[in-house]
Amino acid sequence: MTINESGKRGEENLAYNLKLLPSEYKVIHNVNLNHRIESDEFYVTVIGPAGIFHIENKNEGGRMA
Secondary structure: OOOOHHHHHHHHHHHHHHHHOOOOOOOOEEEHHHHHHHHOEEEEEEEEOOOOOOOOOOOOOOEEE
C-alpha cells in the first residue's frame, strides 16, 4: 500500500467514525487560522457538550500486526 493510498484510507476511516457521533456534536473541516506572522489549518474540529476537539489525522503505509 502506498502512502497516498494509506492516507486516503485513514481519512475515510476518520470520516466514517465521525458520522457515529451523537447529533449534538458539530464537525467542522479545514478551519484556517491566519495570523500576521504565520497561519495554520485545523483538519477537523469537533464541538460538543464534552468540549472542543482538534483532530489531526495521520495514516502511513504498512501492515497492522
